[in-house]
Every structure is written in structure tokens, then in C-alpha cells.
Amino acid sequence: MSHSKIYLSPPHMTGNEQKYIKEAFDSNWIAPVGRNIDLFEQDIAHYVGAKGAVAVSSGTAAIHLALSLLGVQKGDTVFCSSLTFVASANPILYQSAEPVLIDSEPETWNMSPQALERALLDAKNEGKLPKAIIVVHLYGQPAKMDEIMNMSEAYGVPVIEDAAESLGSTYGRQMTGSIGKFGVFSFNGNKIITTSGGGALVSDDLEALDRARFLATQARDPAIHYQHSQLGFNYRLSNILAGIGRAQMEVIEERVQKRKEVFSIYKRALSDYVYFQCNNQSEKSLCRENRWLTAFTFVESEEPLEIIEHLREENIEARPIWKPLHLQPLFEKYKYYSHSASENVSEEIFRSGLCLPSGSNLSKEDQGEVINALLKNLRKESFIEEIV
Ligand SMILES: Cc1ncc(COP(=O)(O)O)c(C=O)c1O
Incomplete structure (x- = not known):
């Protein structure tokens, strides 16, 4: 065998990453705040056609934030594609809510609209609609979003797109991740672009994204002393890793x-x-x-x-x-x-x-x-x- 190991999906650097990492070092913003984060967020939002983006420490964190923003809590149900990586659904359990798992349809392998419809009908009849539907675009293949979004509107249940694997895929004229109420991306080492580890939450609801930033920085109240009235998380992306992300977004x-x-x-x-x-x-x-x-x-x-x-x-x-x-x-x-x-x-x-x-x-x-x-x-x- 003449070749060295052929990996499934290894990182692919451009060479420019170190330039932006150096900027972080030169300005001493070695923190989860700084210019690289601001610019990386702008790049993502612009590319996917969303009004805003929040850069976070992982795709999983972004899903967790989306569920928190939608008020998912104990006793609630959340629908989720069954054919996916465990991280799509784990945050439902973080919130002590109950997942309901939806099968795939054979063409795209993504959420089956006919199974979703049966699940929504049953939920309506039981008087307990889910708080959200997490739709995965598996391996970068867009799900059947027209049918899913029509049901989301008819039943009044918001969609979170788990676009962790589908940055750059489009459905009609829209980028995946920009169609539902919230979109989630992952920049884990094996993804189409990477920050080594990282993620983003995107949406057109800028107020919700401000709240996501608040929750992602320990939900610190606007007081000089350290005051907290709500439970938050430490989920922001490092300014150094955002530098890697800026270079990756260029390509x-x-x-x-x-x-x-x-x-x-x-x-x-x-x-x-x-x-x-x-x-x-x-x-x-x-x-x-x-x-x-x-x-x-x-x-x-x-x-x-x-x-x-x-x-x-x-x-x-x-x-x-x-x-x-x-x-x-x-x-x-x-x-x-x-x-x-x-x-x-x-x-x-x-x-x-x-x-x-x-x-x-x-x-x-x-x-x-x-x-x-x-x-x-x-x-x-x-x-x-x-x-x-
Ligand atoms: C479909 C899917 N959802 C969520 C995630 C979670 O992303 P992360 O590893 O950045 O937390 C991944 C990838 O790891 C994924 O493939």
C-alpha cells in the first residue's frame, strides 16, 4: 500500500488562519470577545443570508441555546430527526424535555414529512404540541423544507434547522440554516470548514440573538457587581478560534x-x-x-x-x-x-x-x-x- 492514511473528512487549512490568530495575539484579545468574533459572525450571517449570527463553542451549544430561547423546559416535547448524530437531540434532554423521534423519507434520508404530519396530528389531539421541531440536513443534504415549513406554520411550531453538516447547501434560493426560526452550524474538526471546535446560531430575530449572547455569557445582568437572575451558560467562541473561522469562511x-x-x-x-x-x-x-x-x-x-x-x-x-x-x-x-x-x-x-x-x-x-x-x-x- 503506497498511500498514507486516508481520512473521512480531515481539516483543510488555507494558510490565512495564522494571520487572524496573530491579530488576536497582537491586540491581546485572548478571550471570548474581540474583533475576530465580530467579523466571523458577520461573515456567517452574510453568507447564509440571515440577519445575525452568534458564534459559540460548539454546534451542540447552539442547539441548546435555541431550545432555551424557545422556552423549552421540563414537561415539554421537542420533535427531532431520528437519523442523526446524538448531538442533535442531547440538548432536549439537557432541558429535561422529552424528544419525539421522526423517521426519514427515502429520497433525502431526512425528516419524513408524512411521519411528521402523523406526529403533529397526534400531538394536537392530545392537546400537547411540541415546543420545537429540530430538522437535520444530514450529510449536507437539504431536508424537504417546503413541506416541513408548511406544517410548522399550520401548527404554529417553530423549526430549528440543525445545519451542522450543511453549511453552503441551498434549498431553493435559501441557504440551509436560514429557513427555520433558528439555524445551527458546527465548526468541529471534521466539518466542511472548521475552527477546531465551534458553532454558530443564526436567525433573523436579532432580539433573540442578543438574548442568546446573554445566555451564552453566564446570563450576567447589566449591573456593575456580578448579578444573575437567570441560569446561563459559558458558550462563547474564543477570539483565537474565530480567527481560524474567518480564514475558513474566505474559501x-x-x-x-x-x-x-x-x-x-x-x-x-x-x-x-x-x-x-x-x-x-x-x-x-x-x-x-x-x-x-x-x-x-x-x-x-x-x-x-x-x-x-x-x-x-x-x-x-x-x-x-x-x-x-x-x-x-x-x-x-x-x-x-x-x-x-x-x-x-x-x-x-x-x-x-x-x-x-x-x-x-x-x-x-x-x-x-x-x-x-x-x-x-x-x-x-x-x-x-x-x-x-
Ligand atoms: C448533525 C449534527 N448535529 C450536531 C452536531 C454537533 O456539533 P458540535 O460537534 O460542534 O457540537 C454535529 C457534529 O458534530 C452534527 O453532525
Whole structure:
């Protein structure tokens, strides 16, 4: 094996990060306040087309703040996509509220509008509508927002978009994260851009964002002495890390284009053997997917965990699809709505799916290695097109 380890989605620095970190050092704003934070927030808000953004220490913190702003508390319910990383739903438990988990639909793998509708109808009949709906744009694929937003309006339940994985994806003319009441982004090390760790909350409701800043800085009352009347958090992003974020935002469009190129090479090589997430929708609809991770299920019955192990032996990092939350010991006691009486779409995707290395710094040679290693596992001929 000639290549060094091929990671799933490693950080991709531009070189400019150190310039903005140096600015923080030169001005001695080594703190969760400063110019890098102000400018990073402006960059994010401007890019996604929201009126404002609050930079925080993680995407999870941003979801927690959104729930706090919506007044979620003990006894409330919050609906959430089931096919997602655990961080989408953990903040519901932080607030001592109850999650209700919603299955996926087969096309985008995101929240099933028909399952959501049944859940909302039941909740209405029980006289207890949820306080919020957390919709995830999984692996950068926009959810069916028209249908979901129509229901949000009809039932008067606000939507929080968990766009942790979908910065740069659009739904119609809108960026994901700017459609619901609140949008959440993550800048964790494996995301399309990174601050090493960090997140953002975006919204058009500037008053709510001011309150988010207040809650994220220990909810300190406007008094000279340290006075607190409400429970707050220590959730602001460091001015040093925001410097990394400023440089990363300068290249976000390049990063999206590169991930899409990675996807289209996989598509050319593997289309006969796999069903890609949103196999057919992308050309038909007005969505632009950032293709943060290329994800698919196999056409023939395969064992994804065995394939991942074989790829690992070849120094290639592949990952299973997120295990649906309703199958997690932490969440299995909560209500779950399947796509239909006979279809558990998220379970099927989990059992038969895989994510391949998709970094924006993945070389064509390394991508060729990944493709050939996978084809070897599938007992198919190697990929010999002119990409390597
Ligand atoms: C769908 C989803 N939601 C939330 C998060 C949480 O983001 P963070 O790791 O920045 O807390 C992540 C990523 O880690 C994620 O993939």
C-alpha cells in the first residue's frame, strides 16, 4: 500500500488562519470577545443570508441555546430527526424535555414529512404540541423544507434547522440554516470548514440573538457587581478560534465545489453498485447539496461493517451511517414515528449504508485508491477512468 492514511473528512487549512490568530495575539484579545468574533459572525450571517449570527463553542451549544430561547423546559416535547448524530437531540434532554423521534423519507434520508404530519396530528389531539421541531440536513443534504415549513406554520411550531453538516447547501434560493426560526452550524474538526471546535446560531430575530449572547455569557445582568437572575451558560467562541473561522469562511465556496467534485467522481465510479443519498433529486430540484460526506446504500446485500473493516486494513477511514436515535439505548424509551406502518427508512439506511472519505483536500490519486479498494471488496473490476 503506497498511500498514507486516508481520512473521512480531515481539516483543510488555507494558510490565512495564522494571520487572524496573530491579530488576536497582537491586540491581546485572548478571550471570548474581540474583533475576530465580530467579523466571523458577520461573515456567517452574510453568507447564509440571515440577519445575525452568534458564534459559540460548539454546534451542540447552539442547539441548546435555541431550545432555551424557545422556552423549552421540563414537561415539554421537542420533535427531532431520528437519523442523526446524538448531538442533535442531547440538548432536549439537557432541558429535561422529552424528544419525539421522526423517521426519514427515502429520497433525502431526512425528516419524513408524512411521519411528521402523523406526529403533529397526534400531538394536537392530545392537546400537547411540541415546543420545537429540530430538522437535520444530514450529510449536507437539504431536508424537504417546503413541506416541513408548511406544517410548522399550520401548527404554529417553530423549526430549528440543525445545519451542522450543511453549511453552503441551498434549498431553493435559501441557504440551509436560514429557513427555520433558528439555524445551527458546527465548526468541529471534521466539518466542511472548521475552527477546531465551534458553532454558530443564526436567525433573523436579532432580539433573540442578543438574548442568546446573554445566555451564552453566564446570563450576567447589566449591573456593575456580578448579578444573575437567570441560569446561563459559558458558550462563547474564543477570539483565537474565530480567527481560524474567518480564514475558513474566505474559501467556503471553494470547499463546497471541491466536495461536490469528490461526490461526482464517486458517482461516476460507483453508480452501478450503490444508491447515493438523494440519487435522483439533485438535478431535478433546485437544491445544492454541499456533499459534506458522500453517503450511499448498496444495491446488493452487503455488510457495511465488514467493508469498513476491510477499508481500514487498507488505511482508509470509512464510516457507517449514524445509528438512528430511536435505536440508541439513551433514547429508545421515547416515542418514535416511522415513515409508514411498514417502513422504517432510517433503520434500513443504517443497516445498508456507508460514508466514504470526502475531504476537500482528498487528492484524485487517493480517491482512486478508495474507489478501487471498495470495488475490490464488492468483487468488481477496478475503476480505470482517467481520474488518477
Ligand atoms: C448533525 C449534527 N448535529 C450536531 C452536531 C454537533 O456539533 P458540535 O460537534 O460542534 O457540537 C454535529 C457534529 O458534530 C452534527 O453532525
